[in-house]
Each structure stands twice: as structure tokens, then as C-alpha cells.
Amino acid sequence: MSRKVKIGEVTIGGGEKIAVQSMTTKPTKNADECIEQINELHERGCDIVRVAVPDEESARAIEKIKANTKLPIVADIHFDYKLALICIENGIDKIRINPGNIGSEERAGMVAKAAREKKIPIRIGVNGGSLEKELLAKYGGATPEAMLESAKRHIEILNKYDFDDIVISLKASSVKKTIEAYRLASQAFDYPLHLGVTEAGTSELGIVKSSIGIGSLLADGIGDTIRVSLTDNPIYEVDAGRNILKALGYYEGIEVVSCPTCARCRINLIDIAKKVNEAVKNINKPLKVAVMGCVVNGPGEAKDADIGIAGGDGCAVMFKHGEIVGKIPENEVIDRLLAEIEKI
Ligand code: SF4
Structure with a gap:
């Protein structure tokens, strides 16, 4: 050393x-x-x-x-x-x-x-x-x-x-x-x-x-x-x-993981992921936040995330450690996710 x-x-x-x-x-x-x-x-x-x-x-x-x-x-x-x-x-x-x-x-x-x-x-x-x-x-x-x-x-x-x-x-x-x-x-x-x-x-x-x-x-x-x-x-x-x-896991901040999207995605995930990344940049909590394109694979693929959202049709679900905990209209996704992160 x-x-x-x-x-x-x-x-x-x-x-x-x-x-x-x-x-x-x-x-x-x-x-x-x-x-x-x-x-x-x-x-x-x-x-x-x-x-x-x-x-x-x-x-x-x-x-x-x-x-x-x-x-x-x-x-x-x-x-x-x-x-x-x-x-x-x-x-x-x-x-x-x-x-x-x-x-x-x-x-x-x-x-x-x-x-x-x-x-x-x-x-x-x-x-x-x-x-x-x-x-x-x-x-x-x-x-x-x-x-x-x-x-x-x-x-x-x-x-x-x-x-x-x-x-x-x-x-x-x-x-x-x-x-x-x-x-x-x-x-x-x-x-x-x-x-x-x-x-x-x-x-x-x-x-x-x-x-x-x-x-x-x-x-x-x-x-x-x-x-x-x-x-x-x-x-x-x-x-x-x-x-x-x-x-590399050396930084005690929020890590946002997001999927690349595919034909299963029905929400504007690219925009949501960029905005979430920007919003959490300076929050010093050791959390993993997932922003995923679809309910079919999202919560499962990101089950090691502390919290996340997965897109539906004009809406998204929120999940914590892979378990779905609620449904959100698409236009409220960012605010609701940030509000939940604040509470953790
Ligand atoms: S989470 Fe869903 S939308 Fe995203 S890449 Fe995987 S299958 Fe496609």
C-alpha cells in the first residue's frame, strides 16, 4: 500500500x-x-x-x-x-x-x-x-x-x-x-x-x-x-x-443503471435516464438506482438496485429490490423517483 x-x-x-x-x-x-x-x-x-x-x-x-x-x-x-x-x-x-x-x-x-x-x-x-x-x-x-x-x-x-x-x-x-x-x-x-x-x-x-x-x-x-x-x-x-x-465502486454516490432500451420499451426512457442522472449527480448516498425500459425484464434484471422504475405503456412501475411497489403516470416518473430517493 x-x-x-x-x-x-x-x-x-x-x-x-x-x-x-x-x-x-x-x-x-x-x-x-x-x-x-x-x-x-x-x-x-x-x-x-x-x-x-x-x-x-x-x-x-x-x-x-x-x-x-x-x-x-x-x-x-x-x-x-x-x-x-x-x-x-x-x-x-x-x-x-x-x-x-x-x-x-x-x-x-x-x-x-x-x-x-x-x-x-x-x-x-x-x-x-x-x-x-x-x-x-x-x-x-x-x-x-x-x-x-x-x-x-x-x-x-x-x-x-x-x-x-x-x-x-x-x-x-x-x-x-x-x-x-x-x-x-x-x-x-x-x-x-x-x-x-x-x-x-x-x-x-x-x-x-x-x-x-x-x-x-x-x-x-x-x-x-x-x-x-x-x-x-x-x-x-x-x-x-x-x-x-x-x-469501479470507489465513489460513495448514487449509481444510476439504465437499460439500452429495445422494441419492448414504450416510454421515453433515454430522456428520463439522462434527467435522473443529472438530478442525482450530487446526492451523496450509496444507492443503486435503476431506470429500465419495460416491466417484463426491468425489475428482474435490476433486482440488485435499491430502487428503480420500469416502463409500461404511458406509465411506469416503481420497484425496490426487484419487488414492484407502485404504478406512476409517465409524466410523473422523474419527480416520484427523486422523491422516493430523498426518503431513503
Ligand atoms: S429492460 Fe426491457 S426495454 Fe430495456 S433492454 Fe431489457 S427488454 Fe428491452
């Missing part, structure tokens, strides 16, 4: 709840816009949010952003150790930086010392697309083994400066390479792993790639925090992350 790492008020690793992360797209230096987006992601169910820190103005904006948001915030920093130091001074909760890429070990040591004093963890983010040249030559490309060695090098630098509060990610745009790299990392280290498939693309393919990559690893018990990267509004990254956790 991985060790625990605390990021603000959220603890990851060591069997803690798997945290869903996302990243803002608004410029961090425009603190007000960034705050608005972070709070929107929070409301959507995001657990940890990362912000890009490309310049000093952005690093200084962290203070205001922290004062006006509740989510733990991770600063994404490339190459410039001074930005990391400013973020640490300004109350950041975690830094994502690769200590081997900031010019000298001495600089890495300064970041490690400042982070240790404030109990701020560091994520080492290995990316298959930006591996060290000598590792690419040694392994003949960005192989999972090359990614693992890169991670080891960065870890060694931090360890040398007595820093061990580390989270690791090893993202590649290839789903198979990503899975393999994380499997190797889970055997090599006990640091918590932040899972993600990088450059996954727009929602349609990106969600599929991330679900396979992140999902396969989580199903094997690997991974402590996840980010679905999408070329889209980050609220959809949060939705997709939560849905991956739901699909």
Missing part, C-alpha cells in the same frame, strides 16, 4: 479515498477569474485543483486565490525554482516540479528545504513526451522503463535533500505505455501515484482513453489520485473522473 501524503486538507494514499483532480484553464495571474473557475470545479466535485504558474505574477496571485477558495491547490511549475519558492511562501498546498529540470541540484535543494519546512508535498510529474535525452537513447524511446528511471532520478535528488513527501505521476499519451509505467512504479515505490493519460484529446476519445488507462490501474489497486485530461472545459474532467470512480 502507498504511504499517505497530505495536500492541504485532503490526504491521499494509504487507502484513503481516491481524489479527483483537474486543472484550471484561466490565467492564474487573473486571480478573480481563476478563483471563479476553482470554485466552479469545487462545486462540481473536484477534490484537488492544479494551476499553471508560468511567471512571477501568477506565483504571487496564489495568496489571493488561496484566500478565496477551499480546494487544495497545486502549482504546476516548469524549470523555474524561484516560482516554486514564491508559491510556497504564498501558501500553496503542493508543488508539481521535476527537481532534475530546474538547473542545478542546489536549486532543487532550496525548493525541498522550503517545502519541507511548510509540510508541502512535491509531485514529480514524468511525462513520456519530455524525457531526458540520454534516457531516450538508452531505452530507444520513451518506454515505460525509461519513464521509471526518470522518476527514480528525480526522487533521488529530493531524497538527497532529506525530502520524502512525494507523489509520482508517469503520464504518456499512449494508454498502454501509461498503464505499464504505473505498474512498474507501483512495484518500485510506495509513494502515492497520481494517475492520468496525457494529451488524451477531446471528450469523445479522451474519456475512453482515460477510462481504460486510469480504470485498469485502479481496478488493480494502483493509484491514489486521478486526473482525466480533456481538451474541453475542466468541469467535464471532474465529471469523467467521478464517473470512473463510480464505475
Whole structure:
């Protein structure tokens, strides 16, 4: 099992709840816009949010952003150790930086010392697309083994400066390479792993790639925090992350199961299922709710659901654990189902 790492008020690793992360797209230096987006992601169910820190103005904006948001915030920093130091001074909760890429070990040591004093963890983010040249030559490309060695090098630098509060990610745009790299990392280290498939693309393919990559690893018990990267509004990254956790039974919310419909269905099930899904999204009850197309097969097929409806002709029946408990006109199906869920 991985060790625990605390990021603000959220603890990851060591069997803690798997945290869903996302990243803002608004410029961090425009603190007000960034705050608005972070709070929107929070409301959507995001657990940890990362912000890009490309310049000093952005690093200084962290203070205001922290004062006006509740989510733990991770600063994404490339190459410039001074930005990391400013973020640490300004109350950041975690830094994502690769200590081997900031010019000298001495600089890495300064970041490690400042982070240790404030109990701020560091994520080492290995990316298959930006591996060290000598590792690419040694392994003949960005192989999972090359990614693992890169991670080891960065870890060694931090360890040398007595820093061990580390989270690791090893993202590649290839789903198979990503899975393999994380499997190797889970055997090599006990640091918590932040899972993600990088450059996954727009929602349609990106969600599929991330679900396979992140999902396969989580199903094997690997991974402590996840980010679905999408070329889209980050609220959809949060939705997709939560849905991956739901699909694997890691999320304590309502799971809605619904049938694909067939010629036996006589109600507008697609519309009902979509509306029920939307309505229960933020209800934190560990329930399974079934939305089924017909009475012939619905209650039986979904008998493990706590509650559900099955379509009839212009009406539906409500059932609980497979037993029919009442009949409802079609236009009242959603309201009545939600009212029953509320009572449970
Ligand atoms: S539950 Fe009924 S409507 Fe839905 S797929 Fe099965 S048989 Fe068809």
C-alpha cells in the first residue's frame, strides 16, 4: 500500500479515498477569474485543483486565490525554482516540479528545504513526451522503463535533500505505455501515484482513453489520485473522473443503471435516464438506482438496485429490490423517483 501524503486538507494514499483532480484553464495571474473557475470545479466535485504558474505574477496571485477558495491547490511549475519558492511562501498546498529540470541540484535543494519546512508535498510529474535525452537513447524511446528511471532520478535528488513527501505521476499519451509505467512504479515505490493519460484529446476519445488507462490501474489497486485530461472545459474532467470512480465502486454516490432500451420499451426512457442522472449527480448516498425500459425484464434484471422504475405503456412501475411497489403516470416518473430517493 502507498504511504499517505497530505495536500492541504485532503490526504491521499494509504487507502484513503481516491481524489479527483483537474486543472484550471484561466490565467492564474487573473486571480478573480481563476478563483471563479476553482470554485466552479469545487462545486462540481473536484477534490484537488492544479494551476499553471508560468511567471512571477501568477506565483504571487496564489495568496489571493488561496484566500478565496477551499480546494487544495497545486502549482504546476516548469524549470523555474524561484516560482516554486514564491508559491510556497504564498501558501500553496503542493508543488508539481521535476527537481532534475530546474538547473542545478542546489536549486532543487532550496525548493525541498522550503517545502519541507511548510509540510508541502512535491509531485514529480514524468511525462513520456519530455524525457531526458540520454534516457531516450538508452531505452530507444520513451518506454515505460525509461519513464521509471526518470522518476527514480528525480526522487533521488529530493531524497538527497532529506525530502520524502512525494507523489509520482508517469503520464504518456499512449494508454498502454501509461498503464505499464504505473505498474512498474507501483512495484518500485510506495509513494502515492497520481494517475492520468496525457494529451488524451477531446471528450469523445479522451474519456475512453482515460477510462481504460486510469480504470485498469485502479481496478488493480494502483493509484491514489486521478486526473482525466480533456481538451474541453475542466468541469467535464471532474465529471469523467467521478464517473470512473463510480464505475469501479470507489465513489460513495448514487449509481444510476439504465437499460439500452429495445422494441419492448414504450416510454421515453433515454430522456428520463439522462434527467435522473443529472438530478442525482450530487446526492451523496450509496444507492443503486435503476431506470429500465419495460416491466417484463426491468425489475428482474435490476433486482440488485435499491430502487428503480420500469416502463409500461404511458406509465411506469416503481420497484425496490426487484419487488414492484407502485404504478406512476409517465409524466410523473422523474419527480416520484427523486422523491422516493430523498426518503431513503
Ligand atoms: S429492460 Fe426491457 S426495454 Fe430495456 S433492454 Fe431489457 S427488454 Fe428491452
